[in-house]
Amino acid sequence: MKKIILSAAFLAFAGLTTVKANTISTSAIVIQQDSTTKTPVKLEELPDAVKTTLKGDKYKDWAPATAFLVTSADKKEWYQVDLTKEGQTASLKIGKDGVVVE
Template sequence: VVVAVQQDSTTKAPVELKDLPEAVTKTLQSDPVKAWIPTAAFLVTNADKTSYYLINVKKEQETGSLKIDKDGKIIE
């Protein structure tokens, strides 16, 4: 079952952390990102068909999110 949230023709679909592409997983295991623990992941597809992975992360009491493209590059 795939659930996608529609927002301005941008879709956000949940992805199991174990199903992330290898390049994304490697980025999550590299410095300085590896200090953060991934808690959830989503594949975001924009109206122009570009896509990236939005990874929710946590470090102690802090939370944040990372945008990582399919090649493992962090998007600012």
């Protein structure tokens, strides 16, 4: 009789363990990394097309402060030029061809 009770207790314990094991769920964590890179560029080393855009009528009152060559994850490149004017600051995206990217 002892063997039957012990066997029944063991089976009941194993059944409970199995039920608990089936109710555990797992989740995955996905992390995206921004692979955009910004490389500082000296203002005098900007391409001539970019310099021409900055000297144009629309931006002639703004003074370039810093510039970066930005490369996105899909390998597109443009220049980010930070401008100042009478205490105001602005940032401008300009393609290598001198066209302002909106």
